[in-house]
Amino acid sequence: MSVLSLSHVSLSYGQPSGTAALPVLKDVTLSLSRGDFVSVIGRSGSGKTSLMNLAAGFLRPTAGQVSIDGRPVTGPGPDRAVVFQDDALFPWRSVVDNVALPLKLAGKPRAEREATARHWLQAVDLAGQEGKHIWQLSGGQRQRVGIARALASGPDFLLMDEPLGALDAMTRDRMHELLLKLWDESHTGALLITHSVEEALFLSTSVVVLAPGPGRISFQEDYDYGRRFIRGEDPRALKSEPGFIAARERLLAAIYEKEAA
Amino acid sequence: MSDSTAETIPAQDRPSRPVKLRLPWGLLLGLATIGGLIAIWALASALGWASPVFLPSPARVWAALNRVAFEGYANATLLAHMGASLWRVFAALFFTMLVGVPVGLIIATSRIGRGILDPLVEFIRPLPPLAYLPLIIIWCGIGEGSKVLVISIAMLAPIVISTVSGVKAANENQIRAARTFGATRAQLIREVMLPAALPSIFTGMRIALGAGWTTLVASELVAATRGLGYMIQSAAQFLVTDMVIAGILVISALATASEILLRWLERRFLPWIGKS
Numbered sequence: 001m002s003v004l005s006l007s008h009v010s011l012s013y014g015q016p017s018g019t020a021a022l023p024v025l026k027d028v029t030l031s032l033s034r035g036d037f038v039s040v041i042g043r044s045g046s047g048k049t050s051l052m053n054l055a056a057g058f059l060r061p062t063a064g065q066v067s068i069d070g071r072p073v074t075g076p077g078p079d080r081a082v083v084f085q086d087d088a089l090f091p092w093r094s095v096v097d098n099v100a101l102p103l104k105l106a107g108k109p110r111a112e113r114e115a116t117a118r119h120w121l122q123a124v125d126l127a128g129q130e131g132k133h134i135w136q137l138s139g140g141q142r143q144r145v146g147i148a149r150a151l152a153s154g155p156d157f158l159l160m161d162e163p164l165g166a167l168d169a170m171t172r173d174r175m176h177e178l179l180l181k182l183w184d185e186s187h188t189g190a191l192l193i194t195h196s197v198e199e200a201l202f203l204s205t206s207v208v209v210l211a212p213g214p215g216r217i218s219f220q221e222d223y224d225y226g227r228r229f230i231r232g233e234d235p236r237a238l239k240s241e242p243g244f245i246a247a248r249e250r251l252l253a254a255i256y257e258k259e260a261a
Numbered sequence: 262m263s264d265s266t267a268e269t270i271p272a273q274d275r276p277s278r279p280v281k282l283r284l285p286w287g288l289l290l291g292l293a294t295i296g297g298l299i300a301i302w303a304l305a306s307a308l309g310w311a312s313p314v315f316l317p318s319p320a321r322v323w324a325a326l327n328r329v330a331f332e333g334y335a336n337a338t339l340l341a342h343m344g345a346s347l348w349r350v351f352a353a354l355f356f357t358m359l360v361g362v363p364v365g366l367i368i369a370t371s372r373i374g375r376g377i378l379d380p381l382v383e384f385i386r387p388l389p390p391l392a393y394l395p396l397i398i399i400w401c402g403i404g405e406g407s408k409v410l411v412i413s414i415a416m417l418a419p420i421v422i423s424t425v426s427g428v429k430a431a432n433e434n435q436i437r438a439a440r441t442f443g444a445t446r447a448q449l450i451r452e453v454m455l456p457a458a459l460p461s462i463f464t465g466m467r468i469a470l471g472a473g474w475t476t477l478v479a480s481e482l483v484a485a486t487r488g489l490g491y492m493i494q495s496a497a498q499f500l501v502t503d504m505v506i507a508g509i510l511v512i513s514a515l516a517t518a519s520e521i522l523l524r525w526l527e528r529r530f531l532p533w534i535g536k537s
């Protein structure tokens with residue numbers, strides 16, 4: 001049982017001119033176990049991407065510690081796969097070769113790479129698209145390739161920065177159900193950065209609200225709508241439950257609450 | 262898998278509507294410009310605006326072209342001259358790529374490498390070929406190697422600079438993605454930075470070829486017995502202007518052909534350029 005934890009993490013970006021550093025995150029404590037689905041929500045500029053970059057190991061905290069099972073994180077690694085907002089696929093590789101790249105980098109034999117890549121492409125409903133070029137796919141298909149590629153590396157944690165931000169509402173709904181299915185199958189701990197309250201609420205076992213200036217956790221609550229969907233409940237029925245609507249209002253209130261002090 | 266890839270490319274090459282309307286216009290306009298220039302040229306020499314020594318008629322240039330093609334001029338036929346020059350330019354391109362791309366990768370990825378190599382490239386970049394030609398001859402003699410080297414020096418900067426800017430153009434998240442998969446530094450360069458830089462490197466190759474053709478005549482100034490530059494200089498010494506113009510036209514045709522070849526290679530092997 002792996003746990004990715006941020007404890008009392010603060011972050012400041014150094015200013016190029018050497019003036020006072022700008023605090024972006026202040027004293028953030030958050031933990032993500034395998035099997036959790038944690039969403040981080042907050043206004044633009046509240047530090048969500050910075051938080052994910054810390055968890056991924058792209059950035060080092062100014063204070064506090066990011067660790068996995070007590071071992072400090074010193075950089076990115078194959079135990080944490082990232083899905084980027086701008087898909088970050090490699091247009092010089094075919095769809096299947098994009099998904100197989102993590103396995104190639106890990107030195108896996110060709111046959112195994114191919115089989116694993118095809119498995120995950122099938123899991124994201126892209127069977128039959130293996131030989132296509134990246135630019136021949138739609139935005140939603142590209143994001144699914146990005147997710148398949150992340151999962152193909154066999155990570156403990158799946159870190160996603162607004163992966164559905166560029167998609168239309170109908171595609172998003174289908175992607176939500178797909179994400180839950182993949183999260184359940186892959187037994188990963190998922191961290192999702194999102195702008196959408198409904199998305200966070202429906203998918204997550206826990207939603208964290210990040211208040212801006214400097215970013216800190218102002219609200220956190222646990223939910224089970226995603227798990228109930230996996231157990232077979234109807235998504236539209238879940239989303240129209242009074243509990244769901246009330247929770248959505250609580251989250252919205254937390255996001256828009258006046259900044260204290 | 263590769264089959265389906267090959268099948269899908271032609272569909273992508275089919276231009277969309279607005280391009281279809283424009284393409285013939287550009288081509289027609291280009292042909293019309295060339296035709297117009299030849300017509301003015303023919304008219305000018307027919308009306309005797311300039312003496313034939315200054316401006317021989319298109320017909321005389323065509324005759325010179327035929328003469329060198331079938332009888333030869335300056336110790337060799339046109340084919341031999343072309344072969345010698347093509348060999349020099351493309352050998353230079355090959356060796357420059359061999360050196361320039363790795364140098365560009367080092368400059369783009371290593372601070373120490375950048376510190377050492379960047380000033381060297383910046384030093385070489387503005388040098389005129391006629392200025393370093395004597396040095397190359399003193400150091401390396403008058404053999405074939407010196408001629409290739411002179412052209413290579415002119416090609417180095419475009420290749421290095423285009424490689425550096427290509428690597429810098431690699432999307433930060435693409436690099437980050439590869440790093441989360443545990444890519445080593447070498448893997449990062451091979452799997453992400455180099456492919457991301459290829460479009461830029463191709464542009465650099467096209468600029469380098471241009472520089473190569475420009476430098477060709479200088480490189481054949483000394484002790485050449487074959488080559489288009491040598492042919493032009495031999496003709497110039499005896500004021501055989503029609504042969505000079507014929508040589509210029511052949512160089513320009515070869516340069517155009519190599520440009521078309523590179524564009525074809527680009528479309529064939531880098532079909533993702535300009536997409537996504």
Ligand SMILES: Nc1ncnc2c1ncn2[C@@H]1O[C@H](COP(=O)(O)OP(=O)(O)OP(=O)(O)O)[C@@H](O)[C@H]1O
Nearest residue numbers: 013014022024042043044045046047048049050051
């Ligand atoms: N590389 C950087 N250097 C300096 N400041 C930065 C850098 N990246 C982000 N910031 C600042 O840090 C703050 C938080 O940025 P971050 O990208 O984490 O926000 P976000 O919550 O992801 O916003 P959005 O919802 O718009 O993506 C912003 O004020 C931003 O200006």
Ligand SMILES: [Mg+2]
Nearest residue numbers: 048049050161
């Ligand atoms: Mg962001």
